[in-house]
Amino acid sequence: MKTPGLQMSLLAAYAAPALPLAALTLPVYIYLPNYYAADLGLGLSAVGAVLLFARLWDVISDPLIGWLSDRGTGAISRRWGRRRPWIVAGTPLVMAACWMLFAPPVEAGLLHLLVWSVALYLGWTMMILPLTALSAELSGDYNERSRIAAWRESFTLAGTLMTLGALALLDGQGASAALRWVGGGVVLLLPICTAVLAWRVPDRAAPRQDRPRVSGGWRMLKTNRPFQRLIAAYLLNGFANALPATLFLLFVQRTLQAPSQVGLLLFVYFLAGIAAVPLWLRLSYRYGKHRVWCAAMLGSCAVFAVTPFLGAGDVGWFAAVCVLTGLCLGADLVLPSAMQADVVDLDSIETGERRAGLFFALWGMATKLALALAVGIAFPLLDWAGEAAFMLIALYSLVPVVFKLAAIALMARYPLTAARHAEVAARLTAMTNYERNA
Numbered sequence: 434m435k436t437p438g439l440q441m442s443l444l445a446a447y448a449a450p451a452l453p454l455a456a457l458t459l460p461v462y463i464y465l466p467n468y469y470a471a472d473l474g475l476g477l478s479a480v481g482a483v484l485l486f487a488r489l490w491d492v493i494s495d496p497l498i499g500w501l502s503d504r505g506t507g508a509i510s511r512r513w514g515r516r517r518p519w520i521v522a523g524t525p526l527v528m529a530a531c532w533m534l535f536a537p538p539v540e541a542g543l544l545h546l547l548v549w550s551v552a553l554y555l556g557w558t559m560m561i562l563p564l565t566a567l568s569a570e571l572s573g574d575y576n577e578r579s580r581i582a583a584w585r586e587s588f589t590l591a592g593t594l595m596t597l598g599a600l601a602l603l604d605g606q607g608a609s610a611a612l613r614w615v616g617g618g619v620v621l622l623l624p625i626c627t628a629v630l631a632w633r634v635p636d637r638a639a640p641r642q643d644r645p646r647v648s649g650g651w652r653m654l655k656t657n658r659p660f661q662r663l664i665a666a667y668l669l670n671g672f673a674n675a676l677p678a679t680l681f682l683l684f685v686q687r688t689l690q691a692p693s694q695v696g697l698l699l700f701v702y703f704l705a706g707i708a709a710v711p712l713w714l715r716l717s718y719r720y721g722k723h724r725v726w727c728a729a730m731l732g733s734c735a736v737f738a739v740t741p742f743l744g745a746g747d748v749g750w751f752a753a754v755c756v757l758t759g760l761c762l763g764a765d766l767v768l769p770s771a772m773q774a775d776v777v778d779l780d781s782i783e784t785g786e787r788r789a790g791l792f793f794a795l796w797g798m799a800t801k802l803a804l805a806l807a808v809g810i811a812f813p814l815l816d817w818a819g820e821a822a823f824m825l826i827a828l829y830s831l832v833p834v835v836f837k838l839a840a841i842a843l844m845a846r847y848p849l850t851a852a853r854h855a856e857v858a859a860r861l862t863a864m865t866n867y868e869r870n871a
Contacts, residue, residue: 453618571635575854594700656783708760737831
């Protein structure tokens with residue numbers, strides 16, 4: 434049964450923390466590795482190994498925080514809900530780690546990078562995981578969940594565009610000054626956005642019978658087939674996206690030989706992504722989320738397939754590549770997130786438990802594993818190949834096509850369609866009503 438649409442003010446308040454968190458993404462995953470490896474002289478292989486370890490360690494914290502946020506935190510949960518306290522608690526940790534990474538002392542080395550990267554990823558998990566889990570609980574409607582995800586990911590892209598704008602204004606002042614300014618902006622903006630969410634967005638406590646147990650928490654891996662398909666495709670596509678994201682700076686600098694155009698090209702890419710979100714939403718309402726996502730991934734493959742033919746000076750052609758792949762990015766960000774919420778409903782009617790936090794923790798693990806593998810594999814391979822042009826081109830454009838095609842193959846016959854979810858939602862509503870009346 435379709436539920437009334439959520440107010441735009443509530444959706445904006447819910448999505449608000451995604452903006453400053455997204456402002457961190459580009460510097461952390463694209464600029465920071467190169468800054469520590471080149472500007473601070475720590476080396477590609479060493480930085481790649483440290484960041485791989487930090488991200489893999491971060492993966493361990495995801496299921497724990499997901500499970501704890503599902504259970505709630507006693508009196509705090511009864512008063513403030515089970516998601517909002519984690520978002521609030523993670524805010525100061527992100528602020529401190531952001532500043533230490535973006536404004537490191539002159540003697541900063543690999544240990545400094547490791548400690549504060551672990552701290553940043555932990556705080557990030559404490560905020561973003563409950564935030565995404567909350568999207569499954571704000572509405573049970575199949576299409577409304579796409580709208581919730583669209584608002585969150587639009588704020589995410591807006592935060593990325595803000596960072597690019599700031600970096601463009603600071604062009605010429607050096608990487609150190611640019612990172613300090615971006616880090617300072619995040620430190621100022623993040624607590625404001627968190628306060629807005631805590632004030633405006635509803636959150637519920639977990640009733641005693643609704644608190645998931647540790648034992649049996651992994652049964653979903655064996656019984657929930659849509660979950661298995663979705664998380665596998667999510668991981669494959671995430672790795673396919675993480676490789677070009679990690680290597681974007683090097684590709685533009687060395688293959689196109691246009692280092693001054695990095696900011697503009699990234700801006701075009703993310704602007705296309707945010708502009709395409711309404712289109713993907715409309716298409717998903719008509720054709721279904723998984724079909725539209727497959728079409729978007731196939732479109733990315735077609736564009737990436739021509740990228741190896743680009744060379745020095747082909748900035749105009751590469752700008753077209755950025756626009757087309759950016760359009761597909763909108764679907765990558767919005768539709769899988771909305772499908773994740775649907776899978777949680779299927780698990781709830783099968784187990785009688787509400788485990789959105791644990792589910793989104795597993796998807797967070799998949800995302801971080803993809804990013805960790807990208808930086809942990811790409812940098813050492815480039816180092817091993819002597820930073821050869823053919824290796825950079827292959828890792829940037831050809832390998833992602835292979836992994837996206839594998840993700841498409843998994844999602845082509847995804848079983849949790851709109852019709853099937855309507856049945857699941859009806860059963861879940863009946864189960865919830867029974868629990869309330871019991």
